[in-house]
Amino acid sequence: MERLKRRDALKLMGIGGASLLTGTSPASAEARLSAPSSKKEARIVIVGGGTGGITVAARLRRSTPNAKITLIAPNEIHLYQSGQVYVAAGLYSEYDNKRRTKDLLPDKVNWLQDKVTAFIPDSNKVHTEKNGDIPYDYLIVALGCEYDYSSIEGLDLSDIGKDGIASVHLNDLDKGTSQGAIISRIWLKSIRRRAAKSDLKILFADPSTPIKGEGASLDMLFLANDRLKGNGLRKKGQDLHQKASLILTKADKTLFPSPEIDRALKKELKAAGNVTVHYDHILKHIDREKKVALYSHGDDIVEIPYDYLHITPAMQPPKALLDSGLTVQEGKHKGWLEVDGETLQNPRYPNVFGIGDVTGLPSGKSGGAIREQAIVLQDNIAAILEEKKLPIYYNGYSVSPIKTRYGKVMLAEYTPKGLLPTFPLDPSKPRWIWWAMDLHLMRRAYFDLMMRGMM
Ligand SMILES: Cc1cc2nc3c(=O)[nH]c(=O)nc-3n(C[C@H](O)[C@H](O)[C@H](O)COP(=O)(O)OP(=O)(O)OC[C@H]3O[C@@H](n4cnc5c(N)ncnc54)[C@H](O)[C@@H]3O)c2cc1C
Structure with missing residues (x-):
């Protein structure tokens, strides 16, 4: 199996x-x-x-x-937000993730x-x-x-896309735009170019609030490292990943809400060899000129210098x-x-x-x-x-297809009580099959089936 x-x-x-x-x-x-x-x-x-x-x-x-x-x-335009990571990865265009709301709405639903x-x-x-x-x-x-980028002092929304700062989540759902995905695509390319010339520190900061798209910051970390290894390019490139230190900061003590997936991710990160994780770190301030991020860590303030910074915003x-x-x-x-x-x-x-x-x-x-x-x-x-007894209850299911490299996804299907895999396969193992399904099937299934109430 x-x-x-x-x-x-x-x-x-x-x-x-x-x-x-x-x-x-x-x-x-x-x-x-x-x-x-x-x-x-x-x-x-x-x-x-x-x-x-x-x-x-x-x-x-x-x-x-x-x-x-x-x-x-x-919103005139509806955005498939899951596809933003694939835009950053260079595999979708921004346009692929957009449909007109009026084309998705069923007949006889009055749209105000x-x-x-x-x-x-x-x-x-x-x-x-x-x-x-x-x-x-x-x-x-x-x-x-809603996103709350303003919880980070020294950061203005207009700074994203400048001075090595990216955020794949950034979008405007009322307008149907996902500028963060395009910025992150340029960011990934730039990292590889810079690593060819000098050593790099790449920082990935997660917030203390609940997050939508739980795996997206990990996706960005894994994809950045895989690009540095020379993968995800038109033609396999030189392996530059030893020239970069990747640092992931988490506000609590875990990488992921499901303990099984958490353990598997820790193994993946350890195997990468150039990734450090700091737990209990909350990003408070950025000095963009000096390229230093300031964190609260218990009662202390910790400074982490960076060349590139990926931000997952606080959500409210x-x-x-x-x-x-x-x-x-x-x-x-x-x-x-x-x-x-x-x-x-x-x-x-x-x-x-x-x-x-x-x-x-x-x-x-x-x-x-x-x-x-x-x-x-x-x-x-x-x-x-019909004044009948309620026939069905939500069981807390959620899913996060974590892209551990170009061509591999760990399909984390879980509830607060434990894993709930749809398929008879170990969900903590990254596989090509999940990558292929997520990349090639899910967007179509989302627009053509889920949005039509058929999936
Ligand atoms: C980068 C990223 C990657 C992701 N990856 C995945 C993934 O791989 N798999 C997965 O399952 N999920 C993923 N997600 C999460 C998923 O996209 C969201 O959980 C989902 O789209 C949320 O749907 P929603 O209906 O709750 O809210 P949204 O889809 O965010 O829609 C909110 C709507 O409310 C409207 N609105 C806002 N304010 C008002 C108002 N005052 N009055 C009327 N309307 C208003 C907005 O215009 C919008 O239409 C990802 C998300 C991101 C950002």
């Missing part, structure tokens, strides 16, 4: 692809058997036109055919191109910038999260949620949308649901998590309309 021949791997990709495409991953298998629907009328409002908003709109269109579904979102400025759950309505109050019977919040709940009465009040998830971890329902307002990055849950923030959550909302909202 561990040593797959290329032909067997292709077969498995077919089966794996098919299982992903038909939605029979472990988390959703049970759901596919139930699939309840309701012909009742209701006003369902979805806020946000990203992965969660569009997926759940497509699913509800089927399970509640007589509901009046309104999606409120400003607008932004919600306030939630008024006591009156079952949201307030919008241009269209005033919009009433609902059921509300689904799919606002995603959308400002529109402030004072909404819908957020977690205390603890690690304070300020994020409060939902029950299994039903995705707000505990104070049972007609309000959440999906995706905006939710204050211990599970990972990913498109893969949304695929499972959307099935839960599809079936449960139909059941609620």
Whole structure:
């Protein structure tokens, strides 16, 4: 099982692809058997036109055919954010990751191109910038999260792309642009050019907040090192990786939320030979002129010099949620949308649901998590309309395809309780088959199946 021949791997990709495409991953298998629907009328409002908003709109269109579904979102263009790393890697163009929102939305979903400025759950309505109050019977919040680059003193958003600083996450979802992906592509090229002339220190800084795209900073580290080894280029190049020291800083004591994946990643990093990880380090300040990053480490301030710096920004709940009465009040998830971890329902307002990055849950923030959550909302909202018992619960599934080199992915599928692999293979082992699936199948599956509520 561990040593797959290329032909067997292709077969498995077919089966794996098919299982992903038909939605029979472990988390959703049970759901596919139930699939309840309701012909009742209701006003369902979805806020946000990203992965969660569009997926759940497509699913509800089927399970509640007589509901009046309104999606409120400003973005003309929808971005496949998972593809940003492949843009940086030089394997996709930015254009590959874009579709027009109107082409993705299902028929008979009313799109209000607008932004919600306030939630008024006591009156079952949201307030919008241009269209005033919009009433609902059921509300689904799919606002995603916001970046907070300003938590790093000395860094202005306009500095990203200058003086050796990159950030693959950087995008503007309202505008449908992903400038961070293009900057990171140039950054990777520049690193290799510089390493040919001098020794380098390359710093990768992760924040202390929850992160969407959990593996993206590791992707950037592994891909940078692999490029230095001469891979990922048109023609294999000279191995320069010993000329670079790579330093990854983490705010807590782990690399990854799943202990099995954490152990496997530590092994990968050790094997690289030129990577150091500093735990309990929070990036506070950058001196761009001196190229020094200042960290808080317990009670100390630690200086780390760099030639190149990759930043994964702190992430925070959308400002529109402030004072909404819908957020977690205390603890690690304070300020994020409060939902029950299994039903995705707000505990104070049972007609309000959440999906995706905006939710204050211990599970990972990913498109893969949304695929499972959307099935839960599809079936449960139909059941609620029929006044039936809820048929399905979210199990905390998330996924992170970590690119450990050009041509290899470690497919981390996990819940807060442990690994939950879709395939009968050790998920902690990087494989070509996962790389091929992630690079060649997933984007198409995302746009053509997931966004249409079929995966
Ligand atoms: C670099 C990177 C790599 C990633 N890699 C992977 C991966 O490999 N696999 C994976 O599964 N996931 C990955 N992810 C994560 C995945 O893309 C996100 O988890 C997912 O897209 C989140 O979907 P969402 O619907 O919660 O929010 P988003 O898709 O972020 O959408 C939020 C929407 O809300 C809208 N909005 C914002 N404010 C308002 C407002 N006030 N009113 C109305 N609308 C508003 C925005 O315009 C946008 O349409 C990655 C993410 C990044 C950035």
